[in-house]
Amino acid sequence: MSLLEVENLSLTIGDTPILKGMELSVAPGEVMGLVGESGSGKSMTALTVMQLLPHAARASGRVLFDGIDILAATEDQMCALRGDDIGIVFQEPMTALNPVKTIGEQVAEGIRWHTRASRAEAEERARKMLDRVGLPSAKFPLSRYPHELSGGQRQRVVIAIACALKPKLLIADEPTTALDVVLQAQILDLLRDLVTESRMGLLLISHDLAVVTEMADRITILRHGEVMEAGDTARTLSEQLHPYTRQLAQASMHVPARARPHGVGSSQLLLQVEGVTRDYPGRRTSLFRRAPDIRAVDDVSLSMAPGQSVALVGRSGCGKSTLARMILALDRPSSGTIRFRGESITDKSEAELKPARRDMQVVFQDPYGSFDPRQKVEKLVAEPLHVLDKKPTRAERHEMVAHALHEVGLDQRDMDKYPHEFSGGQRQRLSIARAIITRPKLVVADEPVSALDVSIRAQILDLFAELNQKLGIAYLFITHDLSVARAVTDEVLVMHDGKIVERGKTNEVLDHPQSEAAKVLVTAAPNLQRAIARRMQEQG
Amino acid sequence: MTVYLLKRLTIAIATLVLASIVVFAVLEILPGDPARLMLGMNASADQVELLRNQMGLNAPLPWRYLHWAGGLLSLDFGRSYTYSVPVIDLVRERLAVSLPLALIALALSTIIAIPVGLFSASRRGRAGDTVAMGAAQLGVAVPNFWFALMLIYVFAVWLRLVPAGGFPGWGAGLWPALKSLLLPAVALALPQAAILARVTRSALIEVLNEDYIRTARAKGLPYRAVLWRHALRNAMIPVLTILGLQFAFLLAGTIIIENVFYLPGLGRLVFQAITQRDLIVVESVVMLLVAAVIAVNLLVDLSYAVVDPRLRSRQ
Numbered sequence: 001m002s003l004l005e006v007e008n009l010s011l012t013i014g015d016t017p018i019l020k021g022m023e024l025s026v027a028p029g030e031v032m033g034l035v036g037e038s039g040s041g042k043s044m045t046a047l048t049v050m051q052l053l054p055h056a057a058r059a060s061g062r063v064l065f066d067g068i069d070i071l072a073a074t075e076d077q078m079c080a081l082r083g084d085d086i087g088i089v090f091q092e093p094m095t096a097l098n099p100v101k102t103i104g105e106q107v108a109e110g111i112r113w114h115t116r117a118s119r120a121e122a123e124e125r126a127r128k129m130l131d132r133v134g135l136p137s138a139k140f141p142l143s144r145y146p147h148e149l150s151g152g153q154r155q156r157v158v159i160a161i162a163c164a165l166k167p168k169l170l171i172a173d174e175p176t177t178a179l180d181v182v183l184q185a186q187i188l189d190l191l192r193d194l195v196t197e198s199r200m201g202l203l204l205i206s207h208d209l210a211v212v213t214e215m216a217d218r219i220t221i222l223r224h225g226e227v228m229e230a231g232d233t234a235r236t237l238s239e240q241l242h243p244y245t246r247q248l249a250q251a252s253m254h255v256p257a258r259a260r261p262h263g264v265g266s267s268q269l270l271l272q273v274e275g276v277t278r279d280y281p282g283r284r285t286s287l288f289r290r291a292p293d294i295r296a297v298d299d300v301s302l303s304m305a306p307g308q309s310v311a312l313v314g315r316s317g318c319g320k321s322t323l324a325r326m327i328l329a330l331d332r333p334s335s336g337t338i339r340f341r342g343e344s345i346t347d348k349s350e351a352e353l354k355p356a357r358r359d360m361q362v363v364f365q366d367p368y369g370s371f372d373p374r375q376k377v378e379k380l381v382a383e384p385l386h387v388l389d390k391k392p393t394r395a396e397r398h399e400m401v402a403h404a405l406h407e408v409g410l411d412q413r414d415m416d417k418y419p420h421e422f423s424g425g426q427r428q429r430l431s432i433a434r435a436i437i438t439r440p441k442l443v444v445a446d447e448p449v450s451a452l453d454v455s456i457r458a459q460i461l462d463l464f465a466e467l468n469q470k471l472g473i474a475y476l477f478i479t480h481d482l483s484v485a486r487a488v489t490d491e492v493l494v495m496h497d498g499k500i501v502e503r504g505k506t507n508e509v510l511d512h513p514q515s516e517a518a519k520v521l522v523t524a525a526p527n528l529q530r531a532i533a534r535r536m537q538e539q540g
Numbered sequence: 541m542t543v544y545l546l547k548r549l550t551i552a553i554a555t556l557v558l559a560s561i562v563v564f565a566v567l568e569i570l571p572g573d574p575a576r577l578m579l580g581m582n583a584s585a586d587q588v589e590l591l592r593n594q595m596g597l598n599a600p601l602p603w604r605y606l607h608w609a610g611g612l613l614s615l616d617f618g619r620s621y622t623y624s625v626p627v628i629d630l631v632r633e634r635l636a637v638s639l640p641l642a643l644i645a646l647a648l649s650t651i652i653a654i655p656v657g658l659f660s661a662s663r664r665g666r667a668g669d670t671v672a673m674g675a676a677q678l679g680v681a682v683p684n685f686w687f688a689l690m691l692i693y694v695f696a697v698w699l700r701l702v703p704a705g706g707f708p709g710w711g712a713g714l715w716p717a718l719k720s721l722l723l724p725a726v727a728l729a730l731p732q733a734a735i736l737a738r739v740t741r742s743a744l745i746e747v748l749n750e751d752y753i754r755t756a757r758a759k760g761l762p763y764r765a766v767l768w769r770h771a772l773r774n775a776m777i778p779v780l781t782i783l784g785l786q787f788a789f790l791l792a793g794t795i796i797i798e799n800v801f802y803l804p805g806l807g808r809l810v811f812q813a814i815t816q817r818d819l820i821v822v823e824s825v826v827m828l829l830v831a832a833v834i835a836v837n838l839l840v841d842l843s844y845a846v847v848d849p850r851l852r853s854r855q
């Protein structure tokens with residue numbers, strides 16, 4: 001018998017239909033993968049099972065958990081289920097924990113609430129649970145506050161809260177999306193162990209087909225609130241009978257067509273980074289003492305030719321974003337020099353940097369956060385034009401914005417719209433339009449597709465490749481996602497603890513990594529083809 | 541934590557010194573010679589000059605500042621020209637009314653505002669919220685002396701529960717004294733409570749949208765428990781800020797209410813001192829209030845650190 005049975009579930013929020021006749025089941029000890037793009041209703045399915053929906057939501061159909069009709073259950077009954085028989089892990093570990101309570105309190109709270117255990121007992125159990133998820137109390141005492149932990153550690157705390165009372169069902173909603181690949185692999189291992197340990201059912205929600213394939217026994221593919229296809233993971237993904245399944249699978253393995261390296265071998269190097277180091281002062285431990293300096297970037301040298309596309313990969317916190325900020329002259333190195341088109345940018349004043357700024361632009365990860373919501377697209381995209389020597393006239397500016405929008409596949413009528421009128425993918429197109437409007441020679445892109453759905457991601461990668469060919473722009477892609485590196489770069493630099501530990505042709509490095517750091521990254525990176533092959537092998 | 545504490549303390553002392561210089565300088569610049577004022581219009585220039593020398597008004601400016609500031613530190617505020625008594629005695633007498641009044645009003649305002657804020661935030665957009673926030677809007681808009689008059693009419697004139705005004709002094713016993721402070725405290729507290737309730741509500745609403753509230757609910761805690769245990773403490777920072785500002789206002793800004801209820805408080809003292817150009821009293825009371833505000837701000841800063849562990853570990 002199934003642990004969770006969702007039958008013909010429909011959900012509306014206000015007048016907007018979110019789920020239409022959704023079907024899903026999870027058996028004890030089974031991992032069910034729920035896959036879909038943003039807005040497909042994945043998270044709403046999870047919140048329906050927990051009955052934590054927004055006020056305006058109306059659900060109909062049937063949701064049975066362990067024989068209990070969830071949709072008909074009272075709030076008291078739900079409170080008894082939540083945190084005891086059903087646990088949930090959310091996507092964003094940085095904000096999922098209460099900043100003013102210690103991790104011990106937060107794990108013990110649910111235990112005390114449900115079991116009426118004494119404070120000491122509950123703390124003992126919390127200690128054991130934190131130990132189980134890889135936070136031993138010798139190193140991570142219960143008195144730690146969330147801000148004293150990293151993202152991966154916080155996600156472990158959230159998992160400890162969810163699993164503290166050995167729930168029958170664990171719902172994990174994009175549990176690793178905010179983490180780097182190595183942490184992702186660790187957290188997925190932990191979840192898998194917890195499932196086998198106590199025959200817990202796991203509903204794993206993700207937009208990442210590779211992750212789900214590695215984890216799930218069965219898979220449900222959701223689109224616009226409707227189930228497109230459901231069944232055994234290996235069979236569903238190897239046969240790819242449903243066109244949408246095929247589309248998703250292809251998009252997540254998408255590699256843009258690119259002619260071979262553009263402009264490489266030209267006489268002058270575009271960018272030379274020589275022996276660059278960046279130290280940050282250590283934390284003040286008392287009035288007169290500081291911890292030793294933190295070396296974020298350690299003696300890094302690299303060079304890029306015009307039109308070249310280079311990936312800078314590494315785990316979060318390895319110093320790649322700090323290096324990028326220095327290349328963009330947004331931060332100054334503690335020592336070493338950075339030359340852009342042969343001229344040093346490390347010792348220039350803001351005014352002297354203007355010509356360099358014109359030729360280097362940036363695209364950030366978050367298409368939601370990088371625009372002022374109260375300004376129109378024309379003004380937003382035209383922003384970098386102030387670095388031009390001659391201020392363009394209104395008509396010229398209008399013309400340039402229209403052209404840039406056209407180049408990224410948007411319509412020039414979009415100029416009068418506000419950012420919220422665009423989807424995530426379109427917004428990332430806008431930030432690319434903003435980056436290319438000054439005809440830069442170098443674009444630094446910091447995780448430019450991590451926040452996007454697979455099909456949109458494929459389109460944006462295509463756009464990057466196309467602009468590289470057409471305009472000869474050189475790219476520095478900063479990413480922890482190796483498939484992005486593989487898709488659009490010629491060369492890769494692997495960074496670890498502030499140092500560049502390996503460099504070479506992208507395919508060679510990713511296929512035959514030499515350094516320990518690169519090996520770890522490659523092994524941890526989810527890979528759809530590999531995962532399907534392994535599943536098929538396991539099942540014979 | 542010690543670093544945080546020392547930093548705040550240094551800032552507080554520096555502010556106090558700066559404020560004392562400003563207060564001293566402003567009163568120096570103001571027209572009007574205190575000696576001339578004390579002696580009256582008929583005094584001769586020689587007499588005035590003699591008194592100026594006696595009062596030390598002819599000494600160099602920095603020396604006079606140091607002398608004055610040193611006096612403040614040893615609670616020697618000088619003598620009032622008009623009352624001919626040490627300023628400290630005047631102030632002490634008035635504080636015995638103003639300080640309890642401010643504290644009672646502050647306590648009332650908090651006791652009313654926080655539950656109303658919690659109630660409204662947890663029922664956002666529903667009828668209860670609309671009614672509570674409508675009342676709060678009214679409370680902000682209506683001046684406190686109007687409340688005072690209404691309170692006098694209902695409780696003193698009509699029900700005859702409390703006196704309509706005046707202060708018997710603490711010598712008359714605790715209850716009679718408290719009774720005469722009750723109505724003014726309520727009149728002062730209502731508008732403050734209205735502001736505080738709105739701040740509490742909006743701070744809570746912001747916090748209730750946070751991810752960790754969802755995490756807490758997913759643990760199986762009922763909504764009320766989540767509200768009290770997880771939301772309230774996180775919403776405290778803006779509430780504490782407003783509380784600090786309100787205390788400063790309640791201590792000094794009560795002149796209208798003091799007049800309505802015939803209370804001998806600090807507000808009336810300053811008002812009279814200003815009209816009579818009793819500059820020493822003005823100076824002293826202003827400095828006292830500055831010190832009180834700075835002390836309250838320091839307290840608020842420290843309470844931030846108690847509420848939020850992130851501030852404790854930050855530099």
